[in-house]
Amino acid sequence: MKRILASVLVCLAANIAQVDAKDRLEGFVLRGDHSGTVGERNHFDNPNGSTWASHVDGIVVQAEWAHLQPNKDGGIRANNVIDQAISAVTTWNNANPSNKLAIKLRVFAGIYSPGWVGDETGEFFAQYKNGKEGYMPFFWKAKKFRPLWSNFQTKLATKYDSHPLLREVAVSGCMTHNAETMWRNPRDNSRDDGRKNIDIMRENGLTLLKDEKCLKWQIRVAASKWPKTHIGMAYNMWQDYENGNAKKPEFVNTLMDYCIERAPGRCILGNNSLGVSDIGDENKTTDVTYYLRQKGNAGNLIYVQTETVATDIHLAIDHGADRLHAAMAELPKLKALNKVSATYLQSDNMQDARLNLKTNN
Numbered sequence: 001m002k003r004i005l006a007s008v009l010v011c012l013a014a015n016i017a018q019v020d021a022k023d024r025l026e027g028f029v030l031r032g033d034h035s036g037t038v039g040e041r042n043h044f045d046n047p048n049g050s051t052w053a054s055h056v057d058g059i060v061v062q063a064e065w066a067h068l069q070p071n072k073d074g075g076i077r078a079n080n081v082i083d084q085a086i087s088a089v090t091t092w093n094n095a096n097p098s099n100k101l102a103i104k105l106r107v108f109a110g111i112y113s114p115g116w117v118g119d120e121t122g123e124f125f126a127q128y129k130n131g132k133e134g135y136m137p138f139f140w141k142a143k144k145f146r147p148l149w150s151n152f153q154t155k156l157a158t159k160y161d162s163h164p165l166l167r168e169v170a171v172s173g174c175m176t177h178n179a180e181t182m183w184r185n186p187r188d189n190s191r192d193d194g195r196k197n198i199d200i201m202r203e204n205g206l207t208l209l210k211d212e213k214c215l216k217w218q219i220r221v222a223a224s225k226w227p228k229t230h231i232g233m234a235y236n237m238w239q240d241y242e243n244g245n246a247k248k249p250e251f252v253n254t255l256m257d258y259c260i261e262r263a264p265g266r267c268i269l270g271n272n273s274l275g276v277s278d279i280g281d282e283n284k285t286t287d288v289t290y291y292l293r294q295k296g297n298a299g300n301l302i303y304v305q306t307e308t309v310a311t312d313i314h315l316a317i318d319h320g321a322d323r324l325h326a327a328m329a330e331l332p333k334l335k336a337l338n339k340v341s342a343t344y345l346q347s348d349n350m351q352d353a354r355l356n357l358k359t360n361n
Helices: 002-015 081-095 115-121 142-160 197-203 208-225 249-262 288-297 313-324 334-340 348-359
Strands: 027-030 058-064 102-108 123-127 133-137 166-170 230-234 267-274 301-306 328-331
Touching: 027 348, 058 081, 081 102, 115 123, 115 133, 115 142, 123 197, 142 208, 208 230, 208 249, 230 301, 249 267, 249 288, 267 288, 267 313, 288 301, 288 313, 301 313, 313 328, 313 348, 328 348
Parallel strands: 027 058, 027 328, 058 102, 102 166, 166 230, 230 267, 267 301, 301 328
Antiparallel strands: 123 133
16 A cells, blocks of 8 residues: 555656746747737737837737637637747747747636537626626536636647747636636626626635635646646735635735646746836735745746836836846737837837846846
């Protein structure tokens, strides 16, 4: 019996052993936001013919699950938005060998899931702010949802895990309307009927415990399916929506450690709303930046995504590099950057912040 147990432990350790992965994507990355409308969130910023590509290090490819796998148990759609982005970046890199770009992939589940997923799991019509609305499958129903997402990730990783341009994949299996999978929007009152999405989710079987198990499970899936690619997860302060939305910082810390444990050397911890007006408080244990700084100080990998307003955003990026040890920043939309100035991205302030990310960690 002892020999059997020892063998099992050895196998488990082998499954989470650190493996050689592609180089991490560092510096400036354009997030590729285009539209939050269901059916329209498949986009990337094309570097070719642009004035910005020589001032950044990569792009984010945004892709809906429904776009990538439209048919039940089917293969990955040919010539999808990922393929198009790879082609575009390859063209740019061939023409600009001294300023090559790489890719981060963010796949949207939640309301961006294929209709056949909701048919399997059950679903409801969710409505969030900024017009983000659509049918959301019951992702907390583990026996029905998990095989579907896991199978999809297997097929996606089989096609792209070995591709040298794809350096990072977002952890997003248990999301609602954005890839901040820990954000349940308990105070979002955007529904036409005046109800809250979280209440409808709970009426259909969601519990805090099931939710927390799902958040861990999605990390396991990403870590196991993408062994050659870094995985990035956005962390928010977890709230106990069963008990007055009380903050649960201990779970945030546990979930960060879980990602580091499951994907050693490949897990990138982050936050998707760092800004001048929302800089965080690393001295406050109920602030997610407290834990990001702790993990960054310990040598773990950190990224930041800025808020959407771009005014003086270089100050927030420098803060992320200096205080959190972030090595990559997802920038505001090009439209927001150009609203500050047509030359803001290539300005000394921004390019110094870019260098800070790549050297100050």
